[in-house]
Amino acid sequence: MAEQSQPQRTPLYDEHLKAGGRMVDFAGWQLPVRYTDVIAEHRAVRRAAGLFDVSHMGEIRFRGPGAKAFLQYLTPNDVAKLKPGRAHYSGLLSERGTYLDDVLLYMLAEDDYLMVVNAANREQDVAWIRGHEHPDCTIEDQSDDFALLALQGPKAAAILARHTPLDLGAIRYYRFARGTVCGEEAIVSRTGYTGEDGFELYLAPPSAPVVWRTLLADGEADGLVPAGLGARDTLRLEAGMALYGHEIDQRRTPYEAGLGWVVKLGKGDFIGRQALVEQRQRGVEERLVGFEIKGKGIARPGCRVIAGGRPVGTVASGTWSPTLERAIGTTYVPAALAEPGTALGVEVRNRLLEAAVVPLPFYHRR
Amino acid sequence: MVPKDCLYSKNHEWIRVVEDDLCVLGITDFAQSELGEVVYVELPEVGQSFAAGDEIGTIESVKAVAEIYTPVGGEIVEVNETLDDHPEKVNDDPYGAGWLAKLRMASADELGELLDAEGYEKLISQDG
Numbered sequence: 001m002a003e004q005s006q007p008q009r010t011p012l013y014d015e016h017l018k019a020g021g022r023m024v025d026f027a028g029w030q031l032p033v034r035y036t037d038v039i040a041e042h043r044a045v046r047r048a049a050g051l052f053d054v055s056h057m058g059e060i061r062f063r064g065p066g067a068k069a070f071l072q073y074l075t076p077n078d079v080a081k082l083k084p085g086r087a088h089y090s091g092l093l094s095e096r097g098t099y100l101d102d103v104l105l106y107m108l109a110e111d112d113y114l115m116v117v118n119a120a121n122r123e124q125d126v127a128w129i130r131g132h133e134h135p136d137c138t139i140e141d142q143s144d145d146f147a148l149l150a151l152q153g154p155k156a157a158a159i160l161a162r163h164t165p166l167d168l169g170a171i172r173y174y175r176f177a178r179g180t181v182c183g184e185e186a187i188v189s190r191t192g193y194t195g196e197d198g199f200e201l202y203l204a205p206p207s208a209p210v211v212w213r214t215l216l217a218d219g220e221a222d223g224l225v226p227a228g229l230g231a232r233d234t235l236r237l238e239a240g241m242a243l244y245g246h247e248i249d250q251r252r253t254p255y256e257a258g259l260g261w262v263v264k265l266g267k268g269d270f271i272g273r274q275a276l277v278e279q280r281q282r283g284v285e286e287r288l289v290g291f292e293i294k295g296k297g298i299a300r301p302g303c304r305v306i307a308g309g310r311p312v313g314t315v316a317s318g319t320w321s322p323t324l325e326r327a328i329g330t331t332y333v334p335a336a337l338a339e340p341g342t343a344l345g346v347e348v349r350n351r352l353l354e355a356a357v358v359p360l361p362f363y364h365r366r
Numbered sequence: 367m368v369p370k371d372c373l374y375s376k377n378h379e380w381i382r383v384v385e386d387d388l389c390v391l392g393i394t395d396f397a398q399s400e401l402g403e404v405v406y407v408e409l410p411e412v413g414q415s416f417a418a419g420d421e422i423g424t425i426e427s428v429k430a431v432a433e434i435y436t437p438v439g440g441e442i443v444e445v446n447e448t449l450d451d452h453p454e455k456v457n458d459d460p461y462g463a464g465w466l467a468k469l470r471m472a473s474a475d476e477l478g479e480l481l482d483a484e485g486y487e488k489l490i491s492q493d494g
Binding site for chain 2: 033034037038039040230234296297298300319320322349
């Protein structure tokens with residue numbers, strides 16, 4: 001695959017450096033893992049608000065009279081249920097029903113959709129989509145046309161309301177509107193990846209720095225801070241949201257991942273449907289579960305998971321939870337071991353940490 | 367910033383000799399700031415003996431695990447048990463309340479291998 005040898009910079013690269021961001025390479029992009037501290041940024045998002053640069057995400061545009069039919073075939077969720085101004089969570093699945101990517105799909109207008117994909121998968125997603133081309137639908141990789149900011153947290157709406165004429169109360173969860181933010185044209189979407197209320201702002205790249213600076217300067221009194229990839233990961237894991245390459249990948253189906261609700265078998269044919277129908281009849285052999293570590297130590301991705309003295313899986317995600325103040329993680333286990341309360345062990349540097357299956361998500365906002 | 371009364375390893379541990387063969391060990395301010403907020407510290411048992419360069423424990427932050435290596439050989443005589451409940455002391459006061467262990471050195475000769483404050487400052491200015 002044609003990997004970029006030089007990591008790319010988002011339009012906010014200079015802002016990150018100015019804010020003291022510790023830059024790391026992530027999916028071919030230079031992004032801040034933290035500005036001050038992961039835990040402090042995490043808590044700011046849970047209690048007040050955080051601003052994330054997620055401009056690395058890919059955007060693919062589908063337009064034409066065949067767009068709806070094409071997307072119905074390409075993704076498992078029911079595109080016919082979307083209306084202009086609404087979005088839903090879906091995926092790109094293989095013929096085996098396994099994840100090539102998880103995606104957000106926005107219906108911008110009749111015959112006009114925007115799919116948001118993971119940066120690491122963007123090139124292969126585009127190749128896969130083009131491989132199934134529909135005569136009445138154009139496909140355009142518009143990733144370079146968008147910068148993306150995520151303003152997340154209980155204070156997000158109050159902060160944003162001061163900088164947009166849009167009626168944010170009318171933009172309910174998984175809906176969006178077009179309007180200006182800090183005077184710049186934007187798509188304002190009530191979505192996010194933190195488990196908090198919040199918005200994702202799609203902007204033209206040259207608009208991003210002024211929106212970033214204005215929101216941060218004005219939101220400071222509300223407790224708004226810039227937040228990096230580290231907090232983004234602990235927040236999404238607490239909220240039980242999947243990360244491609246961890247909870248989901250080419251070996252896992254939505255049913256195994258606890259995401260069966262994105263699969264609408266009744267909507268007609270789509271890629272992977274047959275395999276999913278069969279898996280549903282058979283029942284899944286393995287299931288994604290959450291676990292908590294008892295005592296000290298953090299289970300990290302790749303650590304071996306033990307039950308009844310035998311290896312049963314590996315840790316998918318694992319970190320320390322700033323909200324629960326203990327180590328948490330996810331793993332796939334045989335379906336018989338998926339009940340909350342089931343005792344597990346996790347091997348960490350030759351030690352066996354005691355763990356127990358707990359219900360997902362770890363955190364639910366009140 | 368780098369205390370003059372300590373000696374330093376290239377792995378970012380510090381050693382402070384408090385009397386004869388007794389010394390205190392910790393990680394440097396540079397090391398704690400690279401790690402981020404510490405959430406767990408795993409320390410050795412009192413009475414355990416180690417050679418210079420041995421791993422004596424680990425420090426975990428949200429994003430990373432760091433092994434602690436003792437820059438000098440000897441026997442552990444005390445560990446900082448307050449870190450059990452307050453691991454953040456490693457961040458807040460790495461050269462003071464965030465100390466990790468006290469050990470009785472087998473040979474003070476090994477101190478000669480370590481960097482002084484000036485040498486360590488040079489090292490981190492290259493790393494940073």
